[in-house]
Amino acid sequence: MGRPESGPRKHFLKVPGPKANSTHYFMRCKHCVAAHKARSYARKLQSPTHRVPDSPDPPKIVGRIENFRRHLQRYHDIVEPEEPTRAPTVRPPTPWPPIPRQQLPVPDLSRGTNRQGDEDDNQERHASLPADGSLADVYRRVYSPQQQREFERFLLEFQVALALPDSYVEHPATIRLFQFLNPQCVASLPSRRVLGGRVLDAFAKEFIELSDAVLRKLQETTGGRVNLLSDVWQNIVKTHLLGAHLSLFGRVFIEGMHATGSEHDGVALARQMEELIIKMIREGWNVGAVITDNA
8 A cells, every 4th residue: 555645746747658767757736737728728719810829838847745845835835734754663672681780880879969969069070170271162152242342341441450561361370360260261362462453453443532522522511722732752663753632621632643753853843743733723622732841
């Protein structure tokens, strides 16, 4: 006795003639065949002068269940439910030789099965885990972009508050601290180059824009004039820079660090400061005083 035909198979007719392959016949959709007959009958009722050409026969498809479902869903918007799968027959396992009684594990019932005992077992297992950072590689915590940005901001604020170098994130003491607090976030620590490069640039730009907005709003609401604070420094490559700060009622905005070039005597600096003041006035700053040293 053969298997009953599936739901999608009921919508198709077997095409007489050669088979598609050794196991499947060619099939035609019953709905397409009925539509073709209706068009052919309507064509016969038309006058010979206005008769449209007859449409070709419906296409043949290979009689596979996936082809049936695809055709019904694409052309007739018919979705047949999946056939319930029959549970496979499970044969009973072959009996193994009995285990000798002396080889059976004997549980230790003296420790009890209370919750405190379970917690002690967990603590013992955790104490035996490696503490060399290998957990961070296996169970690495996946931060979302927003969480990673917030984590980097906390690291940068910690560095600025304690005046630490960029290399502190790679120091063994820092890694041991994070390993103790949360081993999963050790692998998310940025390198010193990333912390002093991309992270510092992003948050420095954000801080400068915020300081600019706060100082401009204070200037507009109070009608005061900002003070220009300037001085000359050297960076790590011994390049002279003219730093310009704007201050009003205790609010400070870092305008920028401008290269002085090869000439950084009093006359050259006065000329650069004059150009800087003109630039600030064009940008909308009301400069009231200029404060500098004898640089």
